[in-house]
């Protein structure tokens with residue numbers, strides 16, 4: 239097993255004291271260490287926000303990207319080099335506000351990327367405005383008036399978008415979060431973990447005390463089993479309905495754990511491999527793109543040969 243320290247950078251972690259992001263960072267470092275994934279085989283793409291700084295603090299390849307655009311950037315990385323473990327760390331504003339369309343599109347594609355939502359219900363970096371996960375009528379301390387818009391439920395949106403691994407965790411329950419992260423990373427397909435993350439600086443509603451009184455683990459429910467056991471549409475429908483029903487619980491009791499996991503849906507990489515059987519051996523990152531003198535290599539005959547049969551079959555089907 240690699241050591242947790244191998245995933246730490248020597249950059250000063252400048253989040254506020256007691257910020258829930260510390261728990262998320264530690265859980266990620268431990269999960270990667272326990273899975274023994276070398277840092278150079280992992281990429282973390284993050285957006286803009288306090289959460290966006292994660293890519294500086296996790297010792298893997300990192301991209302601190304444009305606000306809301308981490309998912310398409312991560313998709314490009316994964317498609318160019320499908321052997322990498324690709325993580326996205328973003329805020330609730332970054333992923334469910336400005337970046338929402340990309341969030342939905344990733345679920346639909348089921349591309350093997352792990353999205354970690356730092357869900358603090360505020361725009362932390364810009365001083366505590368309401369984010370898309372703050373409920374209507376709520377007013378955190380920097381808001382002059384209560385929130386006029388209602389929330390989006392990240393679990394319901396993820397289930398409806400087609401994510402094949404959907405979970406919620408709590409940033410201060412580091413061991414549980416670590417285990418969920420490990421399961422998400424091992425899952426072949428698009429995964430999302432909505433991490434409830436206290437922001438002690440701006441969010442005076444969703445505090446550790448609030449969560450302590452309400453959170454319960456889905457695992458503790460009798461007969462809770464979120465994993466689909468086979469490619470049976472009836473079972474899929476039943477597991478999805480249960481997950482949707484659980485996602486509506488947000489009050490005196492708030493569930494955390496894995497809501498839904500379906501390993502039987504083909505990932506986008508599997509689908510691309512069907513179109514191009516040489517994809518894994520010849521993914522874009524493996525291609526030599528220039529000669530020693532810098533002249534670009536465009537190997538049209540090889541590409542044509544790879545796609546010929548596929549194109550003939552498609553034409554036959556549509557003629």
Ligand SMILES: Cc1ncc(C[n+]2csc(CCOP(=O)(O)OP(=O)(O)O)c2C)c(N)n1
Nearest residue numbers: 286287288289305329330331332361362363
């Ligand atoms: C295109 C663009 N619009 C707006 C901003 C301003 N901005 C910076 S961070 C942020 C929101 C951060 O909130 P969230 O994504 O929830 O992250 P947190 O700070 O809470 O971790 C906004 C609106 C920006 N940087 N770029």
Ligand code: SF4
Nearest residue numbers: 253254257288362437
């Ligand atoms: S503002 Fe909130 S989310 Fe940002 S670092 Fe401080 S406590 Fe964390």
Ligand SMILES: [Mg+2]
Nearest residue numbers: 329330360362
């Ligand atoms: Mg936020």
